[in-house]
Amino acid sequence: MVETHNRVRLTLLVVALVGFATVTMVVDRGALRGRARDLPPWAGPLLDIAVPLQKSLAYPVDFVRERWDRYVALIGVQEVNSELRSQLARLQEENLQLREGLVASGRLARISEMRAGFEVPMLPAELVGSDVSPWFRSVLLDRGRADGVLSGMTVISENGLAGLVVSTSNHASKAMLLLDRQTAVDGTVQRSRARGIVRGGSDEALLFEFVARGADVLPGDMVMTSGLDGVHPKGLLVGTVKSVAEAGTDLLRTAVLEPAVDFGRLEQVFVMLRRGPTLELLYSSQTGDTAADVAEAAP
Amino acid sequence: MKAALALALLGAFGLMLQSTAALWIPARCLPDLGLWVVVGLAVCVRSPMLGVCLAALLGYLTDLLSGTLLGQHALLCLAAYGVARVLSSSFNLRGALSLALFALLLSGAHAVALHGLVAFFARQWVASSGSLEDLAVHALANAVAAPFVISLVSGVAAWLGDDDSGRPVRLEPRTLPL
Numbered sequence: 001m002v003e004t005h006n007r008v009r010l011t012l013l014v015v016a017l018v019g020f021a022t023v024t025m026v027v028d029r030g031a032l033r034g035r036a037r038d039l040p041p042w043a044g045p046l047l048d049i050a051v052p053l054q055k056s057l058a059y060p061v062d063f064v065r066e067r068w069d070r071y072v073a074l075i076g077v078q079e080v081n082s083e084l085r086s087q088l089a090r091l092q093e094e095n096l097q098l099r100e101g102l103v104a105s106g107r108l109a110r111i112s113e114m115r116a117g118f119e120v121p122m123l124p125a126e127l128v129g130s131d132v133s134p135w136f137r138s139v140l141l142d143r144g145r146a147d148g149v150l151s152g153m154t155v156i157s158e159n160g161l162a163g164l165v166v167s168t169s170n171h172a173s174k175a176m177l178l179l180d181r182q183t184a185v186d187g188t189v190q191r192s193r194a195r196g197i198v199r200g201g202s203d204e205a206l207l208f209e210f211v212a213r214g215a216d217v218l219p220g221d222m223v224m225t226s227g228l229d230g231v232h233p234k235g236l237l238v239g240t241v242k243s244v245a246e247a248g249t250d251l252l253r254t255a256v257l258e259p260a261v262d263f264g265r266l267e268q269v270f271v272m273l274r275r276g277p278t279l280e281l282l283y284s285s286q287t288g289d290t291a292a293d294v295a296e297a298a299p
Numbered sequence: 300m301k302a303a304l305a306l307a308l309l310g311a312f313g314l315m316l317q318s319t320a321a322l323w324i325p326a327r328c329l330p331d332l333g334l335w336v337v338v339g340l341a342v343c344v345r346s347p348m349l350g351v352c353l354a355a356l357l358g359y360l361t362d363l364l365s366g367t368l369l370g371q372h373a374l375l376c377l378a379a380y381g382v383a384r385v386l387s388s389s390f391n392l393r394g395a396l397s398l399a400l401f402a403l404l405l406s407g408a409h410a411v412a413l414h415g416l417v418a419f420f421a422r423q424w425v426a427s428s429g430s431l432e433d434l435a436v437h438a439l440a441n442a443v444a445a446p447f448v449i450s451l452v453s454g455v456a457a458w459l460g461d462d463d464s465g466r467p468v469r470l471e472p473r474t475l476p477l
Binding site for chain 2: 023128130133267
């Protein structure tokens with residue numbers, strides 16, 4: 001009798017847990033289709049607890065790496081320094097010439113007026129964990145809603161576009177990296193303005209898909225965000241074309257890109273505290289929170 | 300209760316360690332520590348109620364530290380728990396060799412099920428040309444790590460008095476013809 005009772009209880013428990021898991025998946029799928037994807041109330045605190053614990057787990061490795069970078073890896077820095085100095089001098093000269101050109105055409109004053117509208121506040125964030133599944137590429141950041149971070153904000157590194165914030169808790173957030181197969185970014189070739197969609201590929205490479213057959217794309221070309229997807233701002237470096245597949249009889253071509261960001265060495269990123277117009281429209285219509293409101297509320 | 304807490308903490312610690320280590324080591328070279336704690340629960344822990352609850356909890360924690368849909372790993376952890384529980388009643392899943400073999404098979408099934416769920420729910424196919432190679436490396440990492448993780452779970456369960464290895468077996472007295 002007791003055994004039967006226990007068996008019934010176990011069956012009910014399994015059915016309830018399977019049902020709950022299925023419901024959460026369906027709800028999360030809805031989030032992928034444009035609804036706000038903040039973590040449910042029970043999950044946020046778990047992520048908040050994980051962040052300091054993971055930071056402490058990473059501390060010994062970070063300590064050794066920092067000491068290595070500060071002392072051992074500095075051998076040969078003098079040559080790099082002199083090279084950078086000469087590069088800086090060249091760029092300063094180039095900058096001066098460009099400014100002269102702009103002043104001459106009377107556009108500098110107008111550009112400086114517009115600049116305030118373009119400047120996006122950025123928040124530095126540290127990577128405290130990476131995806132536990134080898135099939136997905138997301139990272140855990142140590143900044144959350146309390147710092148003004150919202151789902152849909154762009155994540156960059158000093159080298160270019162790194163990914164997009166997909167879910168947040170109070171003190172942590174999850175960002176999907178460009179390398180994830182679920183990512184799609186509207187890109188354009190800087191030299192020829194040829195357009196395509198950048199997606200995560202295999203072996204740490206990106207794919208530049210849906211490039212028109214006759215479009216001018218060559219190895220070495222730099223691909224930037226076009227801004228037309230309304231998700232990422234225009235002009236962020238995505239990667240460099242490594243190879244372009246022959247079109248054959250197809251109307252569209254695919255190129256392989258080397259990402260601008262070295263994802264294997266990514267430690268710190270910057271979250272752009274403003275969402276693209278498409279995501280801002282989508283998210284603010286559901287939650288009522290605009291990125292500007294949250295950024296103002298953040299310390 | 301003590302055993303449940305200790306095993307939940309062990310699983311959570313394993314997942315966080317895996318997530319932190321993935322910052323420096325490619326994720327495919329790291330074993331699924333959470334999944335192997337779940338298998339350990341199925342093999343070593345007596346109470347199925349406790350095992351099922353912890354499997355779901357660890358699955359949700361995995362989902363939080365991964366880019367999947369919330370609930371996906373929870374569902375797969377429940378399935379893995381069920382499979383391991385059923386198999387452990389017929390086979391010895393405590394031996395290193397049998398566990399390594401089971402780990403290879405489960406890694407493959409887990410990856411297929413995960414991709415299937417993403418394709419079904421998110422309408423996206425995340426496998427690429429290099430996925431088979433990734434799977435081979437990952438399965439190997441799992442096969443190496445599984446015996447260690449399961450012996451750890453067994454040790455914790457035995458220490459806290461919830462090990463299944465000492466469960467009483469009811470033997471009917473044989474009636475001999477006089």
